[in-house]
Amino acid sequence: MDSGNLIESFAEFARGKNIDRPTMIRILEDVFRTMIRKKYNSDENFDIIINADKGDLEIWRFREIVDDNSEDIWDDDKISLSEAQKIEPDFEIGEEVAEEIKLEHFGRRAVMTARQTLIQKVKDLEKDILFQQYKEVVGEIIIGEVYQILGREVLLIDAEGNELILPKNEQIGKDRFRKGDNARAIVHRVEMVNGNPRIILSRTSPVFLERLFESEVPEVYDGLINIKKVVREPGERAKVAVESYDDRIDPVGACVGMKGSRIHSIVRELQNENIDVINYTDNLELYIQRALSPAKISSIKIDEDTDRVSVFLKPDQVSLAIGKGGQNIKLASKLVGMEIDVFRELSEAEEEDVALVEFSDEIEGWVIDELKRVGLDTAKSVLVLTEEDIVRRTDLEQETVEEVFRILRQEFE
Structure with a gap:
C-alpha cells in the first residue's frame, strides 16, 4: 500500500x-x-x-x-x-x-x-x-429508542446510534418497555469500563422529576420558580418543594396548572406517581405542616439538637400523616431533613391510657416499634382497632397480634 x-x-x-x-x-x-x-x-x-x-x-x-x-x-x-x-x-x-x-x-x-x-x-x-459528550450532559433528559430488553437492564440507542443503558434499579417499578419504544430518562452517570464508555440512564432519580418540571412548567424553566428539593418513592409518591421569585406568581398553582394540566403529563410519564407540590418556607414548623399534607397537625415539638420532630395529631389524622406503607411520613422527613415522629393527641378519656413502652417486659421491642411506626403508641390506640386491621397495616404475623391484644386487654380488665 x-x-x-x-x-x-x-x-x-x-x-x-x-x-x-x-x-x-x-x-x-x-x-x-x-x-x-x-x-x-x-x-x-x-x-x-x-x-x-x-x-x-x-x-x-x-x-x-x-x-x-x-x-x-x-x-x-x-x-x-x-x-x-x-x-x-x-x-x-x-x-x-x-x-x-x-x-x-x-x-x-x-x-x-x-x-x-x-x-x-x-x-x-x-x-x-x-x-x-455525555459527561457534559449528566443530569439532562435524553430520549432513546429501546432496541434490546435484558433481565437486568434495557438497552437503548440515541439519534447517532450510541448505546445507552437503563438498569433495572433505575427503572420505575411499573415501567414496561417494548422494542422500538421511545423512553425518556436523565443521563445519570458516565463511566469508562475497559476503555469503553458506559452511559447509565435513570428514571428513578429526583433529578429526572426536576427536569420534567422544567420541561412542562415555563416558569420553572425561566427561573421564576425555583425547585428547592425533590424526594421520591419512584412510581408511588413524590414531594416537590417550590418557591417563587416573583410575588405575583403562585408557585404551586403554576406547577400544577389549570385543572392539573401541567402536572398530569408528568404524572403519566412517571407511571401515575402521586406528586405533592408544596410551597417552600423558611418557617420550619409551617414547612413541616405542609410536608405532612394532607394530614392536619395539632401541635409540633422540634428538637434541633437531635434533628427530630414530634408531631401530634388527632386520631383520624394519624393514618393520613403516615400514608400508605409509611410513604408520606418517610418523604416528609426527607423533605425537611429531620426525623418525624407521629403521636396521637389524647382526649380526656384517653389520658388514662398506657403507653406501649410500659409493656416492654411482656411485648418485644421490635413489635412495639412496628406498632409505633403506624401511629399506634398506646394500649387503647391498638385496642380500638381489630386484629385484622393491625395485621393489614403492619408487618406483624396474626399470632403476634393476637398475643399483643391478649396482653393489652389484661391491663384494662
Whole structure:
C-alpha cells in the first residue's frame, strides 16, 4: 500500500467518524513519528508534511555533514561526507542534507501495522469524544429508542446510534418497555469500563422529576420558580418543594396548572406517581405542616439538637400523616431533613391510657416499634382497632397480634 492510498483510506474513515481535519492530521503525524522512532531511534531531525485531502505524504530527514573521521559520525542527526556525496556530489562539510524518506523504506509489515494503528486511534478517539459528550450532559433528559430488553437492564440507542443503558434499579417499578419504544430518562452517570464508555440512564432519580418540571412548567424553566428539593418513592409518591421569585406568581398553582394540566403529563410519564407540590418556607414548623399534607397537625415539638420532630395529631389524622406503607411520613422527613415522629393527641378519656413502652417486659421491642411506626403508641390506640386491621397495616404475623391484644386487654380488665 503506497502513502497516497494509506492516507486517503484513513481520511475517509476518519471523516465518517466525524473527526475534524486538525485532529486527523495530528493522529497521522503521531503514527508516522512512531514508525520513524522504531526504524531510526529518534524522530527529532525529521519533518512530516501531510495533505490529507490529496493523500500526499512527505517525510524529510535532515542531517549535518561531518568529516568521515569525525567522532560525531554516529549521531542520528549527522552524516559522513562520503555518504552525503552519494546523494549529491557537491555537498561539503557543515552543510545540511535533506533526504526524502519514502513510506516503502519502512517495509510492508510496518505500513500495515500503521494502518491498523490509525484505525484503532480513531476508534479510541471516538470513544473519548462520546464519553466527554455525555459527561457534559449528566443530569439532562435524553430520549432513546429501546432496541434490546435484558433481565437486568434495557438497552437503548440515541439519534447517532450510541448505546445507552437503563438498569433495572433505575427503572420505575411499573415501567414496561417494548422494542422500538421511545423512553425518556436523565443521563445519570458516565463511566469508562475497559476503555469503553458506559452511559447509565435513570428514571428513578429526583433529578429526572426536576427536569420534567422544567420541561412542562415555563416558569420553572425561566427561573421564576425555583425547585428547592425533590424526594421520591419512584412510581408511588413524590414531594416537590417550590418557591417563587416573583410575588405575583403562585408557585404551586403554576406547577400544577389549570385543572392539573401541567402536572398530569408528568404524572403519566412517571407511571401515575402521586406528586405533592408544596410551597417552600423558611418557617420550619409551617414547612413541616405542609410536608405532612394532607394530614392536619395539632401541635409540633422540634428538637434541633437531635434533628427530630414530634408531631401530634388527632386520631383520624394519624393514618393520613403516615400514608400508605409509611410513604408520606418517610418523604416528609426527607423533605425537611429531620426525623418525624407521629403521636396521637389524647382526649380526656384517653389520658388514662398506657403507653406501649410500659409493656416492654411482656411485648418485644421490635413489635412495639412496628406498632409505633403506624401511629399506634398506646394500649387503647391498638385496642380500638381489630386484629385484622393491625395485621393489614403492619408487618406483624396474626399470632403476634393476637398475643399483643391478649396482653393489652389484661391491663384494662
